[in-house]
Amino acid sequence: MRILTLVGTIIAQFALGSVYTWSLFNAGLADKLNIPVDNVAFSFGILSLSLAVASSISGKLQERFGVTRVTIAAGVMMGAALLLTSHTSNTAMLYLCAGFLLGFADGTGYLMTMSNCVRWFPERKGTISALAIGAYGLGSLGFKYINLALLEHSGLSQTFVFWGVIAAALVIVGGLLMTDAPMQSSNSTQTNSDNDFSLRQAMSRPQFWMLAVIFLTVCMSGLYVIGVAKDIGEQYANLSFAIAANAVAVIAMANLGGRLMLGVLSDKIARIRVVSIALLASIAGIGLLLFTEMTMTNFYIALGCIAFSFGGTITVYPSLVSDFFGLNNLTKNYGAIYLGFGIGSLLGSLIAAAFGGFAATFYVILGLLVLSLLMSLTVKTPQLHTQAA
Known part of the structure; x- marks a missing residue:
């Protein structure tokens, strides 16, 4: 079944x-x-x-x-x-x-x-x-x-x-x-279903908002850069149309690679550590765009790092949310965090309009990525029986 x-x-x-x-x-x-x-x-x-x-x-x-x-x-x-x-x-x-x-x-x-x-x-x-x-x-x-x-x-x-x-x-x-998945029993050794948070309980914990900020940041950086990749190549990096247009293929391969590689890796090490790896990749990509000479190689590597991070994070996050807040209410708990995808898809463009161009937007994204990395390194799994902080 x-x-x-x-x-x-x-x-x-x-x-x-x-x-x-x-x-x-x-x-x-x-x-x-x-x-x-x-x-x-x-x-x-x-x-x-x-x-x-x-x-x-x-x-x-x-x-x-x-x-x-x-x-x-x-x-x-x-x-x-x-x-x-x-x-x-x-x-x-x-x-x-x-x-x-x-x-x-x-x-x-x-x-x-x-x-x-x-x-x-x-x-x-x-x-x-x-x-x-x-x-x-x-x-x-x-x-x-x-x-x-x-x-x-x-x-x-x-x-x-x-x-x-x-x-x-x-x-x-x-x-x-498809068939509806059964509710996980509280005595299961394979899940932490005795730690299932309702959406209200999850949102009362600081960990929920830390995960939400991390997710929004990765979505904003990924969706913004992917959405204007050709323009970044032509207008920011001063590369030819052909080189800039080929970025679409680089992004597609890196995105899929991030989904498969980090998804499988997340069954072998702590998923929050996988997200930290993804954040480091995105920081490296934005850093290349900001602080190196924009050759074709650097441009492709930068976009590849950002797309790899975005694809991997999107893949790992549902399971990460279930690690923190349980499986039985996963659709509702991750659904609330997933609002960051829609917000992030618009936020990058709004920041670019407000601060004037690619470089200023990259600096804002870099700052948010560093903050998100620090949160990913310090956030701890909550316990249902403890009081919210």
Whole structure:
């Protein structure tokens, strides 16, 4: 039963990861709607925020309706959102359909299915997270070629229709294979389920907020740098368009490598130490951008370090949160922390606008990363029977 759940989770995660091909459609939608590309790209920021909000409430939906029904509903909503996007005629409709609805569908399925799968394998939490979230990352790569082929042969509007049908079908099939994970018994030797915190109990502990700040910082640094990597290469590092554009491939490989390597490593050493390693990698990457001459090699290494850190942290964090606050309420507890993904996706751009450019933003990110590293080295696992500090 848990093997079928794992297979279903991987299938669904692959389809859900397809939203990260959004940049393929920016130019075409800008021409269709006769608006600047930046306005179209902002829909992805809305998507990220909506995804994070949906993730934070998906645990309650699972409790009421079960993982299969909620996953099927997410697949149907994802297909409907993309179908409506194919008929978009103005910016408001674009933000509603491709931003809010698509992000909400994706977030509802993403965190819930992954957390449910992790609870089925308490003895291999890091490895299972790596498989599930690795499938999510591979979805962006696989659908890049699917959507490029569709754009070439079917045009913009029809591509959204076909994308919606394919993604919805995969998510629904995945949902049908899933079963809700059983509650962990208090006498289990493989889990610390006698230390299960409710969301309210978790949020009353300083450790919750320390983990939340660390997660937000890594998401902000990763999403900001990944989102403007080509611009950093051309405008900040003064590299050619070709070199800057190739950064996409470097980021994809480093991101996937971080997910797989740090995910597996987190089953062998303390997960908070894995997060410390990820933070050191990101600090090294930002340091290269700030304090070294921007050659092609240094540029690629810097982006690789940041993408490796981001991918690895995203993978390890669900299991890390379960180490701190238990498995049984993982979806709700991690869902609240996962709001940092949506906030971080916007915060980097806001900091860049407020402080004026790449270098100032990198200094802010570096300071937050150092603070997060110190917190990762000092935070201790809370005990449920102790009073909140």
